[in-house]
Amino acid sequence: MEFSWLSDLDGLPSVPPTCAPSIVASARSLLGEGPVRWAVSTSREMARQIFERVPEGGVGPAPFETLHQMAEAVVLTCLCGLADPRGAEIDGPARFAVPVEGAEAVRDFVRRGIPLERVLRGVRIGHAVLHRALRDAAPGGELPGRLTEILFELTDLLSSDMAETYVAERDRWEDSEEAVRCRLVEAIIAREGVDPASAERILDYRLDRHHVAVILWREGPAGTATSLQAWVAGLRAGCVGEGPLQVAGHAGAVWLWIGFDARPDRMAWPAGLPDGWRAAAGPPSFGLPGVRRSHLAARHCARIAVTMPASVGVCDYADVRTAALLTGDTEQARWFVRETLGALAAPDSRSARLRETLLCYLASGRSLKTAAERLGAARNTVAYRVKRAEELMGAGRPADPLEIRLALEILRFPGALDAVPGQGPGPLLRMYVKAGLAP
Structure with a gap:
């Protein structure tokens, strides 16, 4: 095999595959196994x-995961073609x-209105990343000339095929009823002028009432539309509300x-979610503005939800709204936590237990008895943990219990302070810029 060294590739074992x-x-x-991990x-x-260089691609975990699955499938397909004894010669687009x-x-x-030229720019960036990664892994740090040619030919084939798919999908989408519904919902969220009567007729959904928004997204390859629709049907049967209005x-x-x-x-949410799906829900909000308000709150809630185990089921905004508010600017939030809590902000399990106790104590109106009952611990244990937490914060820290409690709320979800691809600053998806969710 011309490129036998490909079998020596290896990568991080902690990142599971996400494509088919x-x-x-x-x-x-x-x-x-090694080359798969590398891919x-x-x-x-x-x-x-x-994501960083084509910011029109979106914001949040779902757009990133879609792009990651595509990139992973392409890289694996490419490696398989190179490793095949016949892979040294490209014999047409089918390969x-x-x-x-x-x-x-x-x-x-297409549905998000990303221009074709930006899609193709993403293909070129992907080619550059793959070329550089293979070069770094190749014996002597240099790629054989034939492999470089193959990668360029692959990029041309990929660009051509994606362009054809894009044009066909754009023509189909623009004339579809589904597109009309999606554009109308986006206009509501973007706070554009929407006539409520026309919106009700097109969406077949009453707007003069309270609305609870739910966002569901795939996490990994296991999520299927069939399992999701069964869950939605159960949601419809199990709640007293009407609907739901559902759009892609x-x-x-x-x-x-x-x-x-x-x-x-x-809300009484069903226990669990379909395999491979995550969900976040906004608060009840009234009327046409409430459709927007609850949805945007659910988006903020989703940012917290991705840091929690999937087993929690639907992440409800009511449970995380303080943390969602305080972590909107992660850099400011990290500064605030460090400056307020000092050593108590350490990531170890012992500090986490002390923070949990101190938060419960402050939320109980500084009552050791109430905190002990809520935590299921002895009163003396609570008193010791509170004292130790205060010692870790150190002298000179803010004595304002409100600031301490807010910092502790942030660290209930420490993962929300981590940098997540697609959630950084810069130009974001047009509708969310219009909606005021990004600068």
């Missing part, structure tokens, strides 16, 4: 760089056909709104 299991299985059979790690870096993840990503780009969101996400004539005090 059939592609992963085929790659493992032909290449082995997964490389494709994640590829997606990160495309390097765009995998299904690529076609799905293109459909999503961005990056394979699903947007729901449930309507209530009387404002619900608390």
Whole structure:
């Protein structure tokens, strides 16, 4: 085999594959575990760089995951072609056909109004990342000339195929009823002038009531539309609200709104979610503005939800709204936590237990008895932990219990302070800029 050194590639074992299991299985059979791990790690870096350099691609975990799945499928397909004894010669587009993840990503780009030239720029960036990664891994740090030629030919084939898919999907999408509904919902969220009567007729959904928005998105390859629709049907049967209004969101996400004539005090969500799906819900909000308000709150909630285990089910804004508010600017939030809590902000489990106790103590009105009952601990244990927490904060720290409590609320979800691809500053998706969610 001309490129036998490809079998020596290896990457981080902690990042699981996200593209179709059939592609992963085929790659493992032909290449082995190491090259598959390398492809997964490389494709994640590829997606990160495309996100940074083509900011029109979106914001948040769902658009990034869609791009990552596409990049991973393309990299694995490319490696398999190179490792095949016949792979040194490209014998036509069929050898390097765009995998299904690529076609799905293109459909999503069309729905989000991303121009074709920006999509193709992403392909070029991906080619550069893959070329550099293979060069760094090659014996002697240099790629054979034939492999470089193959990569350029692959990029040409990929660009051509994606352009054809893009144009066909754009023509289909622009004339569809689904597109009309999606554009109307986006206009509501973007706070554009929308006539409520026309909106109700087009959406077949009453607007003069309270609305609870839910955003569902895939996390990994296991999420299927069939399992999701079964969950939505159960949601419809299990709640007293009407609807839901359902539209296709961005990056394979699903947007729901449930309507209530009387404002619900608390939503009773079904236990668990379909495999491979995550969900975040906004607060009840009234009327046409409430459709927008609840959805945007659900988006902020989703930022917290991705830091939590999938087993929590639907992440409700009511449970995380303080942390969502305080971590909107992660750099400021990190400064605030460090300057307020000092050594108590350490990431170890012992400090986390002390923070939990101190937060419960402050939330209980500084009552050791109430805090002990809520924590299921002895009163003396609570007193000791509170004293130790105060010692770790150190002298000279803010004595304002409110500031301490806010910092502790932030660290209930420490992952929300981590940099997440697609959530940084810069030009963001047009509708969210209009909606005031980004500068």
